[in-house]
Amino acid sequence: MKAIICGAGITGLSAANFLSANGWDVTLVERSAGPRPEGYMIDFFGSGWQAATHMGVIDRIREVGYDVNRIDYVDSNGRSTAHLGYESFTKVVGDRLRSILRPDLEQAIREVLPDSVELLYSTTITSIHDSSAAATASGGKVDVELSDGRRLTADLLIGADGIHSDVRSMVFGPEADYFKFLGFHVGAYSFRDNRVKDILANRYAITDTCGEAMFFYRLRDGSISALGVHRTDRRERPDDIQQEFRERYRSLGWLCPLALEHCPKSFYYDQVAQIRMPCWRRGRVVLLGDAATAVSLLAGQGASLGMAGAYVLADELAKHAQVPDALAAFEARWRPQVAEQQKAGVSAAKWFVPADRRALLMRRLSMRLIKVPGVSRLVSGAVVGKIGAAL
Template sequence: MNATRPTDAVPPTPTGGGRRRVLVSGASIAGPAVAYWLDRFGFEVTVVEKAAALRGGGYPVDVRGIARTVVERMGLLPRLREAHVDSRRMTFFDASGATIGSLRPEQFTGGEAGADLEVRRGDLAEALYAPLRGRVEFLFGDSIATLDDDGETVRVVLDSGARRTFDLVVGADGLHSNTRRLVLGPEEPFHRYLGHVFAGFTLPPEFGLAHEAAIWNEPGRGAVLYALEPGERVHGFLTFTREDPPLDAFRDPEAQRALVAARFPERVWHLPRMVRGMREADDLFFDVVSQIHVDTWSHGRVVLAGDAAHATSFLSGQGTSVALAGAYVLAGELATHANHADAFAAYERRMRPFAERNQALATAGGTVVTPTTRAQLDARNAFVREPRAASGELGSEGAAEQRAAHHDLELPDYAVVRA
């Protein structure tokens, strides 16, 4: 995309004088990204994060399309290139464990070889956090308890009991956003369940894999081993379709393990080892695959960013990229408009079509990892065997649509107030 330059950024001055004070809730990806740009545009920023420290590790995430331009403007491209995990192939296995074939990841994702970045979530979080040290206040081990927006400021009480006043609040606290709940109400009306349940965990490096993913399928079920560097623990995922979300299991880890194990009884491929590893894991992450659809991303002086506003789900592969782009646009519009309501409206006008197009990538048809029906699985396997002969959702047309969605945002070149 060609960059466009709006009017130069206006001085971020509140009614009481001085720099506008912004509280950002969440220090995963969207939160530090919006804090970075707000700081560069001259705002006084505080980030509150319920975790005790920055979260390291985690599975790899993708930075592609327009988000690559964002991290380049942040000066992070060299560091993220060094952290690139370079996944080289995806190998698919049938129900008996027999090999179907292998492809490069971008043949499915619509990515661009040599341009896309794939980095561990923790490496990206650390890269975003590093330039904020000494510039932005971080409050770890705390969270927002109450918000009182009186139209002029937002009075905040934290779980620790601390009381602070800010000009604006940004909720960048994820799919199950506490900030969104406080200002817009319970999650249920905004939560769109996509019919998949998954369990993620790590396993010892005993499968002979490196820089690759191995995927086993039956209709509606998938098992994935995802290996990075040789000798590192392997990421395991067990995912399956289910008509209704398993609400009763969310507060009971043993119920989660039992539910997942029951869906993978076969004694084939690596399934027995994966189920045993899932049962023993101390890092089990269990959730449903879902999106967030909110009619408006702001209310008064509070605005949502990242998954709190528009979670795309991991089936789209675009959650991180959309969050990075949205953080840049939100901060830039706040720097460009003296009135926060005008800035929030401009942010949403620019970002909503991009977010919704990328959300649609997860709901357009059968998925690579968990084809829902036999027909979808057969189509996926046919593409793996004969990729040059395929077209449509899994072929050249599908890849082109994905690439177009990754880039479908006019990215302004906002003026930077503070070096």
């Protein structure tokens, strides 16, 4: 059986690994010229941890990940206004939690990619003819044309090319039909500054602010990972993201002006949104990860869901003789899990970056309540969710 996967991020690489392990011949197509260095720190746990265990990369994730002591919310002078120890979460997930940079997680998966997987960088899919149109001519195969002029025929095409998926646009219609903007923009970059490095220590430091917030973490090489999230009614990306960042975050005080001195002209920047689709499959084409089910940065677990979804898809393809039957079973099994996490993402938007001082004070109160015996497990359990059920 032959599969073509569009997108060599966490989801696409995971799908390539799991399908190849089940005997599939896999071609992986990626627009970028090589592995992408941009990315922010994520908390990796939940169903993705189980999937990573099946893949055999857990030890590597533990090695390159970080043990964070606590989350500190700070005012414009750097004083802590609220904090949360990571033990609140480890009580629920045990040691199955690691903070890790997205590029490092991608690299861990890429390292175990079998040699049999054909990985094509600087390549896009320019046309798709799925089985519903090509069944008579090619026995239900899916035919694609690549930007390098090659034509490939496969039993399955997986669109794992992210929230702005080209496969989704070509097969299912315009992005606007499925794109739910949540009212935030986000940007992330890393920089070096000894003045900042010495202040952070082993913690997430977050500005305790309304409307916009910056997040900082010191990496083991001494550089600083910075992420900014701000509320906005403007859906489109600004023309000058560097100017936008500097104007939006300079007034937050503390380390922000220093960090903004290092803000580059080009860095990761995007809208915070979800993808809502009534169906993820058509013929022999299926969408996976953010292309089908983006939950948003606010919900977290996007990487975890991408890996776990890839495992579930491969598992259903192994169980069913016919690809369309496997795709239907995959969606029936995985959709309830994703819907739960998307719902959590919309709810999280209310406190992730508070809209006003009242919401900010409520967040501070919640952070204090989580330290109360019994409440900690309840709140942390709500954050962790039940997303592992499908595995």
